[in-house]
Amino acid sequence: MTAAIAMTALSACFFNWVGCSSVQRIAADEADSRAAPDGAALDRGHTRHDARHDGELPPSDAGSDAAALPMFDRIKLGEGAGPCPKDGDCYGFIELFSSGKLRVDRFGEIPVTVHEATITEHDVKKAVAVFTVPALHTLLAAEQPPCAPVADVSETIELQLANLPLVRNYTTFCEQSALVAARDMLHALAEDYLPVRRECSCEDECPENQRCLQSQAGGLTPSGVECDTPRGIAECRPSCRPNGYGTDDCPPARPYCITVSLSAGCCSDASERVGVCCANADASDNTNCL
Numbered sequence: 001m002t003a004a005i006a007m008t009a010l011s012a013c014f015f016n017w018v019g020c021s022s023v024q025r026i027a028a029d030e031a032d033s034r035a036a037p038d039g040a041a042l043d044r045g046h047t048r049h050d051a052r053h054d055g056e057l058p059p060s061d062a063g064s065d066a067a068a069l070p071m072f073d074r075i076k077l078g079e080g081a082g083p084c085p086k087d088g089d090c091y092g093f094i095e096l097f098s099s100g101k102l103r104v105d106r107f108g109e110i111p112v113t114v115h116e117a118t119i120t121e122h123d124v125k126k127a128v129a130v131f132t133v134p135a136l137h138t139l140l141a142a143e144q145p146p147c148a149p150v151a152d153v154s155e156t157i158e159l160q161l162a163n164l165p166l167v168r169n170y171t172t173f174c175e176q177s178a179l180v181a182a183r184d185m186l187h188a189l190a191e192d193y194l195p196v197r198r199e200c201s202c203e204d205e206c207p208e209n210q211r212c213l214q215s216q217a218g219g220l221t222p223s224g225v226e227c228d229t230p231r232g233i234a235e236c237r238p239s240c241r242p243n244g245y246g247t248d249d250c251p252p253a254r255p256y257c258i259t260v261s262l263s264a265g266c267c268s269d270a271s272e273r274v275g276v277c278c279a280n281a282d283a284s285d286n287t288n289c290l
Helices: 002-014 020-033 063-068 121-131 134-141 177-193
Strands: 072-081 091-097 101-105 114-118 153-161 167-170 210-212 218-221 224-227 236-240 256-263 271-278
Antiparallel strands (some): 091 101, 101 114, 210 236
């Protein structure tokens, strides 16, 4: 299987499906993954040719979740680009096991770090419903990529179902519904359980349904416009329903819906009370919402 994966990757490089440096690095990662223990080589620096992209849990580690979900073992979404600078980080992945272990290696993150979390049994079951549809397995098991090749960019999805061979294919920009659903589910899990720290300002450069934890009071005075020093940790947080109406809309990584006061823009004399999701239940304003 390892040799076949490597040959497929090198053939893809030859046909310019993705940048050669990325393809060769991904192939090497897949070869290493079959030999290294889970989580090995997390500190090998900037090189991507290491054993971080391991994979399967040993059968003894499968646990009760695996027994409850016998059809699913593991899925991994890999994303690469090339040519890659010598000290760059041009490959990342999101990987989910039947045990609920979630592993994320963020594309472009230096130093290279594999982040881990355990997702709830409820979310495992929702994800498995997406990953075990027959159409997904068929697309990944096909001899050719399910959509047109793309130069210097690579996305792969590999899927391991119980008692079936590992299937893996290039899925870059593919729009088949089964692939889109699997891709979206993995990205959503990574965002919910291992969110990226996003800096922002009182101008609020946050994604949709998020707010920036920074305010700046100010306004027109007899001597002109005066602005206070910006206040807050200047990071994005998901929005939620305030005042105790529930926290179902908060992600697991930040489960507490806290009401805070934010200015309506930079140097503004108006403010509003909004709900934001925090990791700590004792958060009280935009300076201590973790």
